[in-house]
Amino acid sequence: MPGSVVPSVLDTLLDRTLVPGYSRIGYLLRRPGWSGDRADPPRGALAGRAALVTGAGGGLGEAIATGLVRLGATVHLLVRSRDKGVAARDRILAAVPGLSADRLPVQVCDLGELADVRAFATRFATEVDALDVLVHNAGLLPPGRSETSEGNELTLAVHVLGPLLLTRLLTDTLA
Missing domain, CATH: 3.40.50.720 (NAD(P)-binding Rossmann-like Domain)
Structure with a gap:
């Protein structure tokens, strides 16, 4: 649980500081935390849709x-x-x-x-x-x-x- 709080706090902080949050800096800071349920869906995830x-x-x-x-x-x-x-x-x-x-x-x-x-x-x-x-x-x-x-x-x-x-x-x- 504590591991999920840090990305959430980081996201909030970056969102409120527009320039770093919505620039390459924000992307690079957020990217390492993208995993688990935030990972890209697998190929075929929308098959038949x-x-x-x-x-x-x-x-x-x-x-x-x-x-x-x-x-x-x-x-x-x-x-x-x-x-x-x-x-x-x-x-x-x-x-x-x-x-x-x-x-x-x-x-x-x-x-x-x-x-x-x-x-x-x-x-x-x-x-x-x-x-x-x-x-x-x-x-x-x-x-x-x-x-x-x-x-x-x-x-x-x-x-x-x-x-x-x-x-x-x-x-x-x-x-």
Whole structure:
């Protein structure tokens, strides 16, 4: 028990000192304590599971999708642009040897357009029996204020309204 108190105190201290806590220093100080229940899950830990990652066309979303598929999940790549989704799928397939493309279906939906979110959720719920993991990663930051075709501020729609609606509509599908 005493061994678990030290990492907890260290984490709290590092979290309150922003610069060291959220820099390479914090990473290096925390890394030795990462073991046991905080260790990475083994390959295959998500075998037979389904995941949906929004904003999976690149960057963090693509990295998350890659990690989940390495753990054995079927990962639905949710993107605004089919071309961007297919390109991300191809990069993931190249990075994970032996992976079948059917474990990385590309799904298209603009999270900023709530009607599109509703249509996608309805379609997705009929295609997938159960969803085990839902990762909201999609985001944007336009240079100026803009609105969706439905009159919602774009950043609010993509970061808040769309994800909340998607989660609510997929509640019965979420395992």
